[in-house]
Structures are given as structure tokens and as C-alpha cells.
Amino acid sequence: MMGKNRHQGGSGAFGVAGPVPANQIQAAGAGLADGPGQAAAASLEQRERELADWAHALEQEAARHIERVGACDKREKALLAREAGLGQQEQALATQLAQQQAELAARTRALQERDERIRRAEAERDAGYVEQRARQEDALMARHQQLLTAMEEQLAAGRAERLAALEREVGDARAELARHNDAERARLVQREEALGRHEQAVEDARLAVHRDRIRLDAALASLEQERASLEQEAERMAFDRVASAEAQLAGARAENARLLALIDGQRRDGDRYAALARQLGGLDAALVEQQLAELHQRNEGLVRELAARPSEQVLADLARIRQERDALAEQHARSEDELARLRDAGLQVSSLKHLAGKYELDNRQLKDNIDLLEAENRGQREKLKRLGASFATPEEREERVANVRRPLSQFARVLPRLQQSEVDEMAWLQAIHQSCAAHGLHFERRILDAFHTALKTAEFSPLTVLAGASGTGKSELPRLYAHFGGINFLNVPVQPNWDSQESLLGYFNSIDDRFNAQPLLRLLAQAQEAPRDDYPGLNDALNLVLLDEMNLAHVEMYFADFLSLLETRRSTQRDRVPALEVKLGANMPPYSLQLGRNVLWAGTMNQDETTKSLSDKVIDRGFILHFPRPLEFHRRAELKALPERGADLLRTETWGRWVKFRSTFDESEIGPFRACAQRINDAMAGAGRALGHRVWQSIEYYMANHPQVLAAQRAGDADELARKMHLAFEDQLVLKIMPKLRGIETRGNPCLGRIRQEIADGGYAILADFDRATEIGYGQFIWSSADYLTTSEQA
Incomplete structure (x- = not known):
């Protein structure tokens, strides 16, 4: 099996045949023993065919390079529209x-x-044809x-011709742009003069309104004082008139009540006399009659006296009351006249108030007009400022680009530290793991291998998230x-208010x-810049960016463009990478x-009430590596500072050799794991x-890039290879598949x-973690542990 892998992996960059298999070398040796001449001739013919294939491959590569030249032509034509970026494009072309x-x-x-390898093999096989083979x-x-x-x-000729054409066309474009800018600047100067005249008119109107407002305020103050005085006087007079009338009316009513009470008393006396006479019905008639006559006479006298005296007094009282009533009516008429006069004065005050309100309304309208004019003036100034920014010169753009390309101070002296030997x-x-332990931080080796392998599989999953x-x-x-591995490291703390890529990269400050x-x-x-004497470019070194607390804000809002573009790298050639457009103004x-x-790219995330959950887009395009809870606390008796200088920088070329594309x-090796993923899907x-094609492809390439799997392949041990592939697939069950089950x-x-x-x-050792995820999520599946890393066999 390992022989087969070596044979498959031995093909060169041009697709020519690899080294001659061992069985062919043995057959050639047996042929030499039987018939040296015939076997040597056959071997020579085979070698000639291989050399012919090699030459044909070189010609094809030359044709492909010619096609690349054509592609460069097309790209340079597209770059003509970006005249301000000519220098950078030329540099990019030179870099390519x-x-x-x-x-x-x-x-x-x-x-x-x-x-050389073929030469050594053939030297062992047919030493008699060395000179002929060397000539060929x-x-x-x-x-x-x-x-x-x-x-x-x-x-070189094509590049020189294209650069000359570019310089001519860019010169024409710059001249045309300069003419256009001059015309626009002239129009802007005229507009500024018009705005100056308009501002002067607004200032004059403002002064006039201010004078009118002063006069109006004085008139309003005078009217307010007069109104207050009139109101006080009218209130006092009305109060006095009403009080006097009420007092006189109360006296008349009291006198009338006294007279009515006196008449009622006299009538009650007459009724009592009549009742007394009836009560004396049993007495002597003469005596009673005499008494009655006497009483009658006396009563008549009393009646006459009573009839004469009360009538005169009542009439006099009535006359007096009528006089008082007439006086009160006259006083009431005077009061009505006074009230009418006061109402007229109130109407005058209301008229003055209405006039004051009208003046105040006019004043507010004038203020609103001033505010509108000021707002329009500010808008015109902002528009003028925007128009000025619209016609920014190429020199201004170059200044902003220079600010972007300004090197970071911590990475300014890295070129002498690049590793020179094979790593x-x-x-x-192993050196990183030991250095971390010596520094006082203990990581499981399997976690380190998983993090390293996830970074190697960036073509499929460009983001590695640590939870x-x-x-x-x-x-x-x-x-x-990064420090102990020789990688440039930049920590980027994510803020909760990040809502666009400008928060991550930068923005144009219109104020400054x-x-x-x-x-x-x-x-x-x-x-992406090559190192020069005047610029510390880092394209030869490896760089790691950490988005710390990345889920404090929505990752899709500030990192979506990065995820989409980074994912497209796997479908491009090795020397072509996607580009992100950064707005400069x-x-x-x-x-x-x-x-x-x-x-x-890496990131850290917390899972609490202050953070945002990751969407399927981020989960599909990344690995989520969970850290286990510590089973045993490690002491850290001494706080050691990191050495100012870490390991020698790892070359990008070295990293590229480690990554397997x-x-x-x-099929017999990967088939069981793919079937397992299919059943889970x-x-x-x-x-x-559902699991998409991208998820399975990233799983397979993670397994193909795992250092333990690669070591087992090099050793040629089939059993060890199967065990390491099982371990790598177990990692992927946690890093890629378990996050897809959240919320079920x-x-x-x-x-x-x-x-x-x-x-x-x-x-798989993740069964206990799986059961825990089904129990602690309040009825939903929540993967939040990684105890399998501390209980399973360590790598």
C-alpha cells in the first residue's frame, strides 16, 4: 500500500512519469543476467520514451506560460481603468x-x-550505458x-511593450483628468463666491430681524405692564362695587324680614283673643256681651291703631326700600357700564395680545427661515466639500495608499530571522508543545495537532474558531x-459595535x-509585499491573525466578505489569490x-448572554475546536515573560510543502469514514x-493533512494509518458535524x-460528550464540552 502511495505521489509538476517501479528494476536485472544486450536496448528505448515525454511536457509547459502571458495581457487591459494604481499593478505583475x-x-x-534519482537507479541497473544516457x-x-x-x-519583451503602452495611455488619461479638474475647480470657485454673497444677504437679514425683535420685545413689555395695571384696577373696582351692593341688599332683606315677623305676631294675638271668647261661652250673656263689647271696642281701637300705625311704617319702609332698590339699580347700571368699559379695555388688551402673538409668530417664522438658510448653507458647504473630495488628485490617493501600506512597527525587522534550513x-x-509547557501553559498534544491541522486546511475552511x-x-x-513556531502574530480585539468590514480594516475620516x-x-x-531594502515585506513569512472574542458582534456583518473571498482560493491557481476592494473615499x-x-485566520468565542451565536455560514466555513475543562489544575509557580524574540520565522514555502492539496x-481507506458521514447526514x-459537499471535502482534507496520519503513511504501517485516520475523523465529528446539530x-x-x-x-470517544449535549441544553442539543480529549488515547 505504501509503495502504491509513493508511486502516486511521485509525479512531478509537469505530469511526467515517476521513478521506475521496483518490479521493473528487478525484471531489468533479470534480463541483464539472461541477455545483457537485449535488456539494455529495451531499457534504453524505455528511457528514450521517458525523455521524449519529458521534452513534450516541457513544450506543454512553455505553451501554458505563453497562455499565462495572454492572461497577463487581459489583466493589464482591465487595470487600465485604475490609472491611480498603476505602480502597484506593475509591482504585482513583477511579483507574479x-x-x-x-x-x-x-x-x-x-x-x-x-x-538524479533516475540516474542512480539506472546506474545500478545498466552501468554500461552511462555515457550515452549522459549525452541524451x-x-x-x-x-x-x-x-x-x-x-x-x-x-521581458511583452512586459516592456505593455508597460510602454500603459505609460502612454495613463499619461493621456492624467492630462485629461487635469483639464477636467481645472474646469471643475473654476466652477467650484464661482459657486463659493455665490455662496459668500448669499451668506452676506443672510447675515443682513439676520441683523434686521434682530433689531425688529428688540423693538417688539420692548413693545410687548410695555403692553404687558399696562395690561397688568388695567386688570388690577378693574378687579379692585368690581370687587368694591359688588361688596357694597351685597351689603345694602343684605340690610334691606333683614328689615323686610323684621316687618313681616311683626305682622305675623299681631295676627297671632287676634287669633288668641278669638279663641278666648269662644272659651267663655258658658258665662253670663250680658256680662259676656258687655265684656265682648268692651273687648270689641278695645279690639277695634287696637285694630284701628294697628291698621293706622303699621301701614304708614310699612309704606315708609317700602318707599325706603324702593329708594334703596333704585339706588342699587343705578349703582348696578354704573357697575354694568364700568364692566363694559373694562370689557372694552380687555378687548383692547386681547387685541394687543393678538398683535403681539402675530409679531411673535412672524418672529418665529423669521427664525425658521434663518435656520433653513443656515441649514441650506451648511448643506451647500458639505456638498462643496464632497465635490472637492470627488475630484481628489492621484497624489491624494497615493497618500492614502501609502498610509495603508505603512508597515507595522512590530514586523519591521523580520527578514534576517527567516529560517534557512529544511524544517x-x-x-x-513537538518543539512548540515543549516550549508551551516550559512557559507554564499545558495543552494536550491532540489539541495542538487539531489546531495546526485546521490551519493547514484553510482552502476549505479558512477560519478556525476556539471555544x-x-x-x-x-x-x-x-x-x-505563533511565538514558538516562528509565525507573525496579530491580535485583533473585536468590539460589540462592529457592523461592517470598515470596522475591521479602516475608514476614510472626512473630518481629518x-x-x-x-x-x-x-x-x-x-x-503581500516582497521584502526590499526600503520596505519590510512579509510575503516570505507566515502570518496568523486572531479575532479575539469574535462573537461579541455578528461575525457575518464585519467578516462576510472575507469568508466568501477566502473560500474561492481553492478554485484558483496557486499564484492567483482573490482581492478585497477597500474603499479609500x-x-x-x-x-x-x-x-x-x-x-x-483564527478566532475565539465565548458562549454567554453577551455574545452572538454563529450562523451556518460561519460554521460551514470554519472549524470549531472546543477546549476541555481541566481534570487537574496545574500550578504556575512563576510568571514567565515570553522571550522578546521567538523562533526563527517559518517560510511560506515551508508551510506550502506541509499542506497537502x-x-x-x-477508496478502501477513506470509504468507511465517508459511509459513516453519509449515515449521519x-x-x-x-x-x-443536512451536511453539504463542502463539509465532507473539508473533513477528508483535514484527515489528509493531519501530521499523525502523514507520519503513519510515511512509515507504511497500515494498522497505524487506520488508527490515526480514526482519530482524525473523530476530531472532525466534533469540529464540523456536532455544531450542525445545535438546537435540535x-x-x-x-x-x-x-x-x-x-x-x-x-x-468513538465522544459518546459521553454527546450524551451531555443532549442533557444540559433545556430540551435542545448544545455541544459545549470536549472531555474526549482528556479521556481518549493521546497522540
């Missing part, structure tokens, strides 16, 4: 050409190494060198991994008229930011969930039961 030349050189070295190889190398020379000359991946990881309880080392692992570039944008720009060509493969598993259909109802849903049975049948 250098990369192509470096790739050609690398492929040439690979061919030379391959030829020299001829082939000469042909290869001629093709490379012709190709380089053709590329073994397993030894490199778990606070204080378990989520933020420390990327920092120490400058572009505020955030450190991440400057790092991304620096990471209004009506200004954006800055094209390339998202190269030498920048790795092709799965080397055959079938079970998820019962809950309305745990009661009455057979989906989770089928998945649990699949995990149990496969012998």
Missing part, C-alpha cells in the same frame, strides 16, 4: 513574474532531483534551457503557537481628510487588497438539517438517537 520564475526554478530543481540528458537539459531562455525573453513538521510541533470555558487557554494557544488604516489592513498589505478608486495564502487515500434529514429538540426526535448509535458503533 518573479513567482513564476521561482516556480520554474523550483520545478527545474525538482526535475533535476528526479533525474545533456541534450535534453540544453533544450530545456533554450526553451526557458526563449520564454524569459518573450516575457520537519513533527519536530516543529470553551474562560481561562482554558483559547487566546493563549494561537499566541504561543485622511484614511484611518487599522493594523489588520496594514498587516494584510504588508504580507468618495469617488476614488478602491485599494485592491490581495488575500494571500500566507495569512492564516491532494487526498492520497484510496441521512439521520439529520429527520430534523431538517432532544425529546421525541429519532435523529439524535440514530447519530448516537453511529458514534457508539464506530467506537
